[in-house]
Amino acid sequence: MAEITLDNIAHCYLTTPKKESDYALRLIDNIWEDGGAYALLGPSGCGKTTLLNIISGLLTPSKGRVLFDGKDVTALPPEKRNIAQVFQFPVLYDTMTVFNNLAFPLKNRGFNKEDINKRVLDVAEILDLTDCLNKKAAGLSADAKQKISLGRGLVRKDVAAILFDEPLTVIDPQLKWQLRGKLKEVHEQLKLTFIYVTHDQMEALTFADKVIVMYEGAIVQIGTPQELFENPSHKFVGYFIGSPGMNFLPCTLNGNKAMINNIGIELDDRTAALGEKSTGTLELGIRPLYLEVHPEEVENSFPTQVKSIEDLGSYKIITADLSGNTLRAILPEGKDIFSENAWLRFPKSWIRLFANDRLLTHQG
Amino acid sequence: MDKWKDNKAWFLVLPVFIIVAFSAVIPLMTVVNYSIQDIFGPGQRVFVGTEWFKEVLSDGRLHEALWRQLIFSGLVLLIEIPLGVFIALLMPKKGWGASISLVVIALPLLIPWNVIGTIWIIFTRPDIGLFGAAINGMGIVFDHTASSLDAWITLILMEVWHWTPLVALLAYAGLRAIPEAYFQAAKIDGASTWATFWYIQLPKMRGVLTIALLLRFMDSFLIYAEPFVLTGGGPGNSTTFLSIYLVKVAVGQFDLGPAAAFSLIYFLIILLFSWLFYQVLQNVGKGETS
Numbered sequence: 001m002a003e004i005t006l007d008n009i010a011h012c013y014l015t016t017p018k019k020e021s022d023y024a025l026r027l028i029d030n031i032w033e034d035g036g037a038y039a040l041l042g043p044s045g046c047g048k049t050t051l052l053n054i055i056s057g058l059l060t061p062s063k064g065r066v067l068f069d070g071k072d073v074t075a076l077p078p079e080k081r082n083i084a085q086v087f088q089f090p091v092l093y094d095t096m097t098v099f100n101n102l103a104f105p106l107k108n109r110g111f112n113k114e115d116i117n118k119r120v121l122d123v124a125e126i127l128d129l130t131d132c133l134n135k136k137a138a139g140l141s142a143d144a145k146q147k148i149s150l151g152r153g154l155v156r157k158d159v160a161a162i163l164f165d166e167p168l169t170v171i172d173p174q175l176k177w178q179l180r181g182k183l184k185e186v187h188e189q190l191k192l193t194f195i196y197v198t199h200d201q202m203e204a205l206t207f208a209d210k211v212i213v214m215y216e217g218a219i220v221q222i223g224t225p226q227e228l229f230e231n232p233s234h235k236f237v238g239y240f241i242g243s244p245g246m247n248f249l250p251c252t253l254n255g256n257k258a259m260i261n262n263i264g265i266e267l268d269d270r271t272a273a274l275g276e277k278s279t280g281t282l283e284l285g286i287r288p289l290y291l292e293v294h295p296e297e298v299e300n301s302f303p304t305q306v307k308s309i310e311d312l313g314s315y316k317i318i319t320a321d322l323s324g325n326t327l328r329a330i331l332p333e334g335k336d337i338f339s340e341n342a343w344l345r346f347p348k349s350w351i352r353l354f355a356n357d358r359l360l361t362h363q364g
Numbered sequence: 365m366d367k368w369k370d371n372k373a374w375f376l377v378l379p380v381f382i383i384v385a386f387s388a389v390i391p392l393m394t395v396v397n398y399s400i401q402d403i404f405g406p407g408q409r410v411f412v413g414t415e416w417f418k419e420v421l422s423d424g425r426l427h428e429a430l431w432r433q434l435i436f437s438g439l440v441l442l443i444e445i446p447l448g449v450f451i452a453l454l455m456p457k458k459g460w461g462a463s464i465s466l467v468v469i470a471l472p473l474l475i476p477w478n479v480i481g482t483i484w485i486i487f488t489r490p491d492i493g494l495f496g497a498a499i500n501g502m503g504i505v506f507d508h509t510a511s512s513l514d515a516w517i518t519l520i521l522m523e524v525w526h527w528t529p530l531v532a533l534l535a536y537a538g539l540r541a542i543p544e545a546y547f548q549a550a551k552i553d554g555a556s557t558w559a560t561f562w563y564i565q566l567p568k569m570r571g572v573l574t575i576a577l578l579l580r581f582m583d584s585f586l587i588y589a590e591p592f593v594l595t596g597g598g599p600g601n602s603t604t605f606l607s608i609y610l611v612k613v614a615v616g617q618f619d620l621g622p623a624a625a626f627s628l629i630y631f632l633i634i635l636l637f638s639w640l641f642y643q644v645l646q647n648v649g650k651g652e653t654s
Contacts, residue, residue, distance in 0.1 A: 058548050079554040087545040093563045104563075108554035152553060 002068040002082075002160035002193060004032040004055060009064035011050055024050045025061070026217040034069075035191040037184075039208035041198060043240070047217040048197045049165060055195065056163050057081045068160050084153020085163040089170055090145030094138040098129060101137045102151045109156075123154045126186060143175045147182070154190070161193035168203060180207060201241055213237050229287070235357040238285055244317060244328045247291060248354070249284045258284045258353070261323040263302055268348045271360075280356035290350035291329040293318050294343045295336070301343035309337065320344065398624035416625035426626065428601065429609040430633075436516075436605060437584040440523050444580055445573065447524065448531025453561070455536055466536070469529045477526075481593025484522045508595060512602035515595050519603060522590060527583065531576045538572035539565060574645040578638055585634055606630055 011025040020026070025047045032038055040048040053059040054066060057078040065074045073081050084105075093101050102120045111119075124130045127147045132140060137148055146167055153162045164183075168176045184207060187194050198204050204211050205225040213221045213228065213236070220234040221227075232238040238246030249260050256272045257264035265284065267275070275282060294301060302322060309331075310317040316331040322344060329344070331337065353360045399417070402410045420426060451469070456462045475483070488496040490507050499506040508518040542565065550560045588607040591597065597604035597612075604612075610630065614623030 056548075056552065058551070078548070078552045083552065085548065085552050087549065089543065089545060091543075091545050091549040093567075095563060095567045104555070105553040108556065108559065149549070152549075 003034040003070075004161060004193065004195075005065075005067035005070070006030045006032070006051075006055075007065040007067060009051075009054060009061045009066065011047075011054060011059065011061045011063070023062075024217055025054070028064070028219055030212075030219065030222070032193065032195070035193055037187050037194045037196070037207060037209045039196045039198060039204035039211045040214060041201060041204040041211050041240075042214035043199055046214040048199075048214050051214070052085075052163050052165055052195065052197050055161070056083050056085050082156065082158050082160045083163060084150075084156065084159050084161075085165065086146060086149045086153065086167045088166045090142060090149050092137045092145055092148055094136075096137060097134055098124075098137050098140070098148055099133040101148050102129075102133075102155055105152050105156055119155045119157070123151045126154065126189065127151050127182070141175075143171050143179050146171065146179065150183075150186070154186070154192075159192065161195055164194065164196040164198075166198050167196075168198075168200075176203075183207065201243075205241075213240065215240075231352065231359060231361070232285075233359045233361075235283070235285070235354055238354075242287060242289075244288050246285050246287055247325075247327045247329075249322070249325050249327075251282050251284045253282065258282075258351070260284070260325065263323055265302075265346050265351070266300060266348065267351055267353075271348075271351060271353055274360040275353045275355075278353070278355040278360055283354045283357075284346075285352045285354055285359075286346055286350055288317070288328045288330045290347055291327065292345040292347065293320070293329045293331055293335075293337060294345060295338055297343050298345055301345040304342055304344045306337055306340050306342050318342075395624045395627050398620050399628055402621055412621065416621040417629070420622050420625045420629060423622075425601070425604075426606075426609060429604055429606050432602075432604065433585060433606045436519070436587070437581055439520055440527075440584045441577065441580055443520070443524050444528045444531050445577060448528045448576065449535045449566075449569070449573070451528065451532040452535035452539055453565070455532070457540070466533070469532055472526050472529050473533075475526075477589040478593050480522065480526055481590045484518060484590075484594055488518050510599060512599055515599060515603050519591055519594060522594065523584065523587070526590070527580060531580060534572040534576045535569055538569035542568045570645065570648075574642065577641055577645065581637060581641060582634055585637070 006028050009025060009028040010023055012023045014022050028051065040051060042048050050059065054061045057073070057076055057080075060074065065072055067073065068081065078085075093104060096104070099120055102123060103116045106116045106119060120133075121130070124133055127150065129144070129147060129151065132144065137145065140148070149167075150162070153159055167183075168179060171179055180203065183194070183196075186192075194207075196204070196207055198207075205228075209224065210222055211225060211228055212219055213234075215234070215236045221232065221237050223231075223233075228237055228241045232241060232246060235246075235248060238248065249258075251258040251260050251265075253259070253272065253275045254264060256267055256269065258267055258275070259265075292301075293304075293306075297303070304320040304322050304327070306318060306320050307326070308319045310319075314333050316336075318329045318331050318337060320327050320329065320342065327344065400411060400413060402412045402415075404410075455465045455469070472480075485493075487493045488506070488508055490496040490500045496506060505511075506514050508515040546564050546568070547560065550564055555563070586607055587605060588611070591603050591605060592608060592611075595603045597608045607630075610623060610626050613619050613626060
C-alpha cells in the first residue's frame with residue numbers, strides 16, 4: 001500500500017520532441033492518497049494508458065519523478081515496484097491451473113509452499129474462485145479470467161497499488177455489473193490503492209471515490225463524481241460527463257443578466273459578479289437535468305421550439321432551439337410536452353459561467 | 365429436407381471435384397490398381413491380391429531403409445525445431461533489423477532442392493570445398509563419398525541449413541502474435557526469462573509449432589532430391605532412404621507392383637505418424653492438474 005506522488009511528469013514517445021503537441025502527457029503533478037479508489041477517465045488517446053504505464057513502470061517518463069510513499073521509483077522496473085496490473089484482455093498462463101496462476105507471482109519471488117498455499121486460498125475465497133482452483137485457467141469464462149488476473153495482484157501482501165486498464169471491455173454487459181461490484185467490495189475489504197483506467201463514465205463514476213478526467217495529455221479535473229457533475233471545471237468535463245452532456249450557450253453580461261442574443265437570463269449575484277471580473281469569451285452552461293421544460297409559460301421562462309423528443313423509458317430527452325442554439329433537457333417521468341411550443345426555465349442555482357472554456361469559481 | 369431440394373449449387377463445386385480427381389484421386393487409385401495386379405504389358409495383367417504387400421513387407425532392404433528414414437527424420441526434428449525456436453527468439457522484434465533478418469533467414473528456402481545438393485557437394489569437397497577443405501586442413505579426415513558417418517553428417521547439416529529457416533519463420537510469426545500485455549504481466553509477476561518462455565511463449569506457439577513439426581516430419585520423411593544429388597544413396601546403402609529405395613524398385617527395376625504396394629505403405633506410415641504428432645501436440649500440457 002502506498003501513496004503515489006507524480007512529480008511533474010511529462011512523457012513523449014518521440015526521442016526528440018519539437019512542440020507541445022508531441023507530448024502524450026503534458027505535465028502532471030499530483031499526489032494520490034493511499035487506499036483510494038481512483039478512476040482515470042478520458043477519451044481514447046488522451047494519455048490515460050500512458051500515465052498508467054508510467055505508474056506501473058512499463059514506461060519511464062521523459063520528465064519528472066514517480067514516488068511511492070516518498071521513495072523515488074522512477075527508474076525501477078515493474079517487478080521492483082510492487083504494483084499489480086489487470087489488462088484490457090485477460091492475461092493468463094493458459095497451461096496452468098487457476099491455483100498455479102494465482103501462486104505464480106509468489107513462486108517467482110521464492111515464497112515457501114505453506115505461505116503460498118495460504119495466500120492463494122485466502123485470495124480465492126475473496127474472489128469466489130475456490131471452486132475452480134484445480135481447473136485449467138484456459139477454459140474459464142472471461143469474467144473469471146479477469147478475476148484471476150486481479151488475484152495475481154492480490155496474492156502479494158506488499159502490493160503498492162493495483163492498476164486496471166479498461167478491465168471490463170471484454171466482459172458481457174450483465175456480468176460487468178457483478179464484476180464491478182466485486183472490485184468495489186475487494187477495495188473496501190483490502191483498502192488497497194486502486195487506479196482504474198476507462199473511457200466509460202458510468203464505470204468511472206460508480207467505481208471511484210475520485211475521478212481524474214484527462215484531456216489531450218493533461219488532467220483537467222480531479223473530483224468526486226458529484227463535483228464533476230455539478231461543477232465541471234472545464235467545458236470538456238461538462239461535455240464528457242453526463243449523458244447528454246452539458247449545454248453551453250455563448251453569452252454576454254448585462255448587469256445581472258446573461259444575454260443570449262436578445263434573451264436575458266437572470267443570474268444570481270455571485271455568478272454575475274464572477275462574470276464581471278472575468279475576461280475572455282463567456283459561455284453559460286447548464287446540465288440538461290436542471291434545465292426545466294414547461295408546456296406553458298411560467299415565471300422567468302423563455303419560449304422555445306421543440307425539435308425532437310427521445311423517450312428513454314424512465315425519462316425523456318428534449319432537444320429544443322433557443323434563438324439559434326440547440327439545447328438538451330431531461331424531462332422527468334410523468335411530465336410531458338404536447339406541442340412544438342414549450343417554455344424553458346434556467347434555475348439560477350444551476351447556471352455556471354465559463355470564460356475561455358474554464359469554469360468561473362471563487363477560488364480562481 | 366429443404367436444403368436438398370435445389371441442388372444446382374453443386375455444379376459450382378464441380379471444377380474442384382474434377383481437379384482433385386485428376387490430381388489426387390485417380391493417380392492414387394492407379395497405384396492401388398497396380399499394387400494388387402501383376403502387369404506384364406498393356407492389357408496383360410493378372411490379379412495377385414496381397415502378394416506384393418507380403419513381398420514388400422518382408423523385404424529386408426526396405427526394413428533397413430525404414431529404420432534409416434526414421435532415424436534421419438528423428439534427428440532432423442530434434443535439431444530443427446529447438447534451433448528454429450531459438451533463432452526466432454533471438455530475431456529482432458521490429459525495425460530494419462527485423463526485415464533484414466527475415467530476408468536472410470528465408471534465403472535457403474528460395475533455392476531449388478537439387479541445387480542445394482550441388483551446393484553442398486562443392487561446399488564439402490575435401491579438395492576445393494570451403495567446409496571440406498577447412499575440416500581436412502585441421503587434420504580431420506572428412507569425405508562424404510567414402511565414409512557413411514561423414515555422409516550422414518553432411519546430409520543432416522544440409523537438411524538443417526535448408527529447413528530450419530522454415531521453423532524459425534513459423535515460430536517468429538507465432539511469437540509476434542502474442543499480445544504485449546502477456547510480457548508486461550509476466551514482468552509484473554516477476555517471471556524469469558525462462559518462465560516467460562515456458563509459460564507464455566511456448567504455449568502460445570503451440571499452433572505454429574504443430575504445423576512446423578508436421579511439415580518438417582513429412583518433408584524429411586519424403587526426402588529425395590538432396591540425398592540423390594549429394595550421395596546417390598551411398599556410400600553403400602548407408603543413405604538409401606525410403607524414397608530413394610522406392611525409386612530404385614519402381615524405375616530401376618521396373619517392378620511396378622511391389623513399388624505400388626510400397627508407395628501405399630509409405631503413405632500410410634506418414635499418415636499414421638502425422639496423426640500421432642497432431643494428437644500429442646493438441647493435448648500436451650492440457651491434462652496436467654498439479
